[in-house]
Amino acid sequence: MTDMLQFDTETARRVEAVYSTPDVIAQRAEVRALLALRPGEDVVDIGAGPGFLAAEMADEVGPHGRVHAVDPSASMRGLAAGREAPIEVDDGSAEALPLPSASVDVAVATQVLEYVVDVRQALGEIRRVLRPGGRALVLDTDWDSIVWHSTDDARTARVLAAWEEHLVDPHLPRTLGPALAAAGFEVAPPRVIPLLNTGDDRDTYSAGLVPIITAFVRGRGGLDDDEVQAWADDVAALDDATFFSLNRYVFVATSGR
Template identity: 60%
Template sequence: MLEFDEENARRLVAVYTTPDVVDQRRAIRAVLALQPGEHVLDIGSGPGLLATEMAEEVGADGRVHGIDPSDSMLEIARHSETPVDYGLGDALTLPFADEEFDVAVSTQVYEYVDDIEGALAEARRVLRPGGRLLVLDTDWDSIVWHSSDRERMARVLSAWNEHLADPYLPRRLPALMRAAGLEPADAAIIPILNVGADRNTYSAGMLGLLAEYVAGRGGITADEATAWADDLRSLGDDYFFSINRYVFVATRS
């Protein structure tokens, strides 16, 4: 698993503020269509960017709680001026009473969780009857990343998958939700497409973090990981990256 220490947390914040991820949060909020006064739980709230935006939508009569297992992420989130309440916690042990929330949101979190059934059961527990859960995760089979060495790219991506409990979770989520007593009501794709040299993109921001993680894994040496990243940065106008995030909304029965 990735360790979200202070350095990595701040690097991820830079990625989360790229136009790609700003657009992703906008799309999530459009799907959710939050109403004033709703109570919302952000499971794995990270630096709090989505939680803050949701707090603006539910207004003064609403409430947003964010939980995260990373002290570094919580420290960043708490330094922002926001009405969100943050606390330490994880998807398998939500520190809240039964039927406390109208909405629960989990973005890029469940693919890290070994016990996805337990996580969905916890989300259902804290939702009120008729409450809705939004889950966004990536199916890493959807990635297209141009490289001058396709064989090396395949090995790098295979090593990168080791940081996830399930790199292909979205294809299983509808059935898992139904089994947990959550009825899928909506589904959508949020694509990320980066074409040409631009440092202010999701994939450019992830390059260094990814190269550091794969070094020493899956037969990838540190020199090879560096050469992989340098190759991508050298592509200029030929740079190409695409991936799909999958969004599911389910209601509690």
């Protein structure tokens, strides 16, 4: 297990800011379109973070549906509980969901399972809490898909190599399809949601990611404060020459009846 990113109060606020960017708002819209939630459905958002997706799903399932926002971070749960939406915020992990068996119609885990040590256990938990015929959506990133322009490619490679230590499996999507099938799901062909930032706009996923990366990688992989700050200053100064691309991979699966 790696020394993963800790979602303390400061990091939680930084993540909240990143999740407020148009890039991630558009990603959530694609996720909701794939789910096609219906009024009255019960949903669990696993690793709900600051609660944006949970709140949006609560609007879609309406007053007769329920959305459970589950997260192990007290800071994240505090942010989720502050959303103006009727969501139920619970302490819990992907490997031990605080829900009865066969209690929800839909389970969602976005940018979560790559942090999980026992993915097989987590998928078993998703299968357990879903009702027969229930739907699961899992979204994770393969961090080898990242393209981030800078004036010093070698330095950027060192920073991104150290950043990969923030989670358990930086390449999880490569094995998610077979893992879902082994857990008893019927799995649709995966989809990709690209995040692409170009130009001098600062209200982007990549711009918001920079302070999270710099706070995490200092002292890792031989990186000192000066080198990390030089990288951050470099990518921020590119302005019109900014180019960032990263792929999210989405798996939609159905539990057996």
